Amino acid sequence: MPRIGEKAPDFTAITTTGPLKLSEYNKGSWVLMFSHPADFTPVCTTEMSAFAEQKDWFAERSTKLIGLSIDSIHSHLAWVNNVREKTDVFMxxxxxADLDMKVAQLYGMLHPGESTTAAVRAVFFIDPKGTIRLIMYYPLNVGRNMDEIKRALVALQTADDCKCALPIDWRPGDQAIVPPPKTLVEMDERIASTEYEKVDFYLAKRNLN
Structure with missing residues (x-):
C-alpha cells in the first residue's frame, strides 16, 4: 500500500478517455486519483458529479482528475451518459475501468473488512514530481467532503510555494506556522524577535501576503 512521501506507483490502464499511463498524465501537474465502489450507485453519483462540476476549479490549480472503480468500460460509459442525460453533468x-483490480490493489483501495469486490472511497493527492502527498479514505456508505479536498489541495500547494507549515483549519488568507528553532541560538533569536505573532518561541505565526 503506498504511503505519503513515496512515489506514486505507475500503471497503464483503460479509461473512459482512452489508455492512460499515470507517469505521463502526471507530468507538470498535480493529480487527484479517487476511487468509488460502483457505477450506477447513488452516493458515487453525487461524488463523481461533484468532481465533474469542480473540474475547472481544479484545472485552474494545475490539477488533473482520475476516477476509478471495479467496473467495465461499457458500464462506465453508460453511467457517464446516464448522469449527463439526467442531470446535465458531464463526467x-x-x-x-479496473475489472482485474490491478490498480485498486496497487493503491490499497480494497479493504476486505468493507468489501473484497468494491474499492473504498480513496483519494490520492499526487504532486507534479509524482510523489504521494496526502491520502484520504472513506467507507463505502459515507460520501467525501469536497470542501476539505479542495482545502487540502490548496494547503499543500501553499506549503510548497511558501516553504511553511499550516495550522489546523487553515484557509487562504490565514497565517502560516513558522518552523520552530533548532538550536539554542535560534531559540534566543526567536524569543527576541518582534517579526512574528508568538504564543511562545516554538509556536509562532506569520502572514503569507
Missing part, C-alpha cells in the same frame, strides 16, 4: 475526466 468527462478519465475513469479507470
Amino acid at each position: 468527462d475526466f478519465p475513469i479507470i
Whole structure:
C-alpha cells in the first residue's frame, strides 16, 4: 500500500478517455486519483458529479482528475451518459475501468473488512514530481467532503510555494506556522524577535501576503 512521501506507483490502464499511463498524465501537474465502489450507485453519483462540476476549479490549480472503480468500460460509459442525460453533468475526466483490480490493489483501495469486490472511497493527492502527498479514505456508505479536498489541495500547494507549515483549519488568507528553532541560538533569536505573532518561541505565526 503506498504511503505519503513515496512515489506514486505507475500503471497503464483503460479509461473512459482512452489508455492512460499515470507517469505521463502526471507530468507538470498535480493529480487527484479517487476511487468509488460502483457505477450506477447513488452516493458515487453525487461524488463523481461533484468532481465533474469542480473540474475547472481544479484545472485552474494545475490539477488533473482520475476516477476509478471495479467496473467495465461499457458500464462506465453508460453511467457517464446516464448522469449527463439526467442531470446535465458531464463526467468527462478519465475513469479507470479496473475489472482485474490491478490498480485498486496497487493503491490499497480494497479493504476486505468493507468489501473484497468494491474499492473504498480513496483519494490520492499526487504532486507534479509524482510523489504521494496526502491520502484520504472513506467507507463505502459515507460520501467525501469536497470542501476539505479542495482545502487540502490548496494547503499543500501553499506549503510548497511558501516553504511553511499550516495550522489546523487553515484557509487562504490565514497565517502560516513558522518552523520552530533548532538550536539554542535560534531559540534566543526567536524569543527576541518582534517579526512574528508568538504564543511562545516554538509556536509562532506569520502572514503569507
